[in-house]
Amino acid sequence: MSEYKTRDTLDAEAAALWKEYGGRDLTVKERRAIPQQDMPSQDPVARRSTMSEVALGYTENQVKVEALRCLQCKNAPCVAGCPVTIDIPRFVDHAARGEFAQSIAVIKESSLLPAICGRVCPQEKQCMLTCTVGKAMKDPEKSVAIGRIERYVSDWEVAHDAVESIPVAPPSGRKVAIIGSGPSGLTAAADIRREGHEVTVFEAFHKPGGVTVYGIPEFRLPKAIVERDVDNLISMGVNFQTNFLVGRTRTIDSMLAEDGWDALYIATGAGLPKFMNIPGENLVGVFSANEYLTRSNLMKAYQTGKALTPMYAAKKVCVFGGGNVAMDAARTAVRLGAEEVHIVYRRTEKELPARVEEVHHAKEEGVIFDLLASPIEIQGDENGRVTGIVCQRYELGEPDESGRRRPIPIEGDTFAVACDACITSIGNASNPLISQTTPDLEVNRWGNIVVEEATGRTSIDRVYAGGDIVLGAATVILAMGEGRRAARAINAELAG
């Protein structure tokens, strides 16, 4: 990634490019000559003390220039890379012409949450992975920045008060319960409601949104955007029942047998944090990333003085893991006043599961990466509070089944890091609550619900499942794809 430039600088550069390339027919060679437009961001130092969104969004000049890079491939390989098959060339073409209303309308044919997806989808592993431009440059990061264009047009729609309500068919007399209000549940809710069915979304927390409200921080996904998308669903007539834990407040069996639901969609996510099982893991000051992020995001603990939920005071924080959640936790710690934040990860930078953009942002914000290392012990004082960790150094060996080179401990090579808090971010297992309270529901040995691939149908009649509770921990857009798939099957079942 390039050095930091302000939004004004980037806009001026884009304006010059637009003068050169805009408003005329371009050859493939010319399109390829246009450099990818950098995402403007907040100043790397200033943003360390604020929760407001880091990525500021393209300017109009930038979005039009970036959209010109699209070759409008006839076979559209990008669409095949998108879990909800958005017609990408068409919406990008509209954006290149400055036809933003038409552009967002194309996206909305396939996705109702573009402002969220434009921000958090790992495009470089999906649409941008298969983009011809990126293929030619042998780097998906250099593909057409599809997500940034998507974000621009969805934000444009809101800024211009142009959000159109989604048409809903006349009442069908059938009712569907959606369990979980994360990306998968919200997508399914919209698609099912559109057909005129009564839809209620059940959520255990006091606010809908799932991982987009408790997990992903404000600086990466402003909560106002999630609220806006939920409000759109409410205006379509979708009901939300918060503070309702299916499995405890009511069992699936009772909902089917007594409460009159015609179909259920289980989209409860992957919500049981894994720990490392190393000595000291229950010391005071050791948190799961789920807890740390939920306190800060959902419970608003970063607003000290207003929020009653406290954050643990820590000046030096170690985060274990290398995914997007680990980056979110590390960057949250920076904003909450930690003076030194480490990411401890077993492999090298190349294998980090987090998006390149997130790693880049974390580095810009001063996060230290302790690579080829893994904690083997957490140490504490007489009050049981964390004082530091001991790490084992690793080297990379032969590739394993996943194709990644396997980390191998270097015998006797350990080092210590002093710290006063640790955050484990090594993934989530499936929450067993629903399977424990629903005896006939088939799950695999990891506790993920077993479904029929084409429909999301479970072992129980009229019960469907999708998202992370089926996939294991995955991404927002994959969960949405699953929601869409199950909605299609539920709509077909209710129509038949």
Added chain:
Amino acid sequence: MNRIIRKRQLSADVYRFTFEAPNIARERKAGQFLIIQLDNDFAERFPLTIADADADAGTVDIIFQAVGASTMKLAAMEEGGSIANVLGPLGTPTHIHSLDGPVVCVGGGIGVAPMHPIAQAHKAAGNRLIIIMGARNRELLIMEEEMGALADELIICTDDGSYGRKALVTEPLKELCESAEPPAQVVAIGPPIMMKFCAETTRPFGISTLVSLNTIMVDGTGMCGGCRVTVGDETKFVCVDGPEFDGHLVDFNNMMLRLKAYKPQEEDHRCRIGADGTGDAE
């Protein structure tokens, strides 16, 4: 939703609320708890035990001590008001079955409240029920009448001797363990230190001893892991694996340290709470 229909003050800072929560009243079982949050934005989520419920009336009873910012704010609410958010019932219900010997329920202070549904369930299962209730003084004893109605034998202890025996609850518990008809099962609920010493009292006798833990929680559904405790060689989540565990295996010392995780912040907050308990004094 969650409208308070009856408010009673049981002692200087202990309150009993009856509020409407038909779903919870219908589904709750002995040993389960709730999470309460007093507004959507800046309030904290905190667990409270269920003291009683009436499925037909659709009401739930909670008993709580106004000690922190949120419980003080809750205590300041009046009949007719509604609690913004209540989630439940949470936790794994108590495993109740018919036993060969007596069940001894030991409730310390406000721990008598969650003991009440468990005692009810044991009574319903036909078990002989001995209840030991302890408090610092007579003023702080709660639910004496209800527990007395359930118990085959009721033993009351106060630290200062102002009522019942002047003893800690472990004293009659030890006598029962040594008696000709020792308990088949002990259930102890109260302050961590009391549960720890109840477990130590029964350990030499090898009498199964359940304790019900109340740790720091955020979601209460297994998602955050903040409530985790060490039980034997394993880490367990109080919210989903518990709240009841084998008292002989719980690492109480670790649990008590973890309960103090936010002490500096809480003390700072207490300084800013106004006299009306609303926390708005800034």
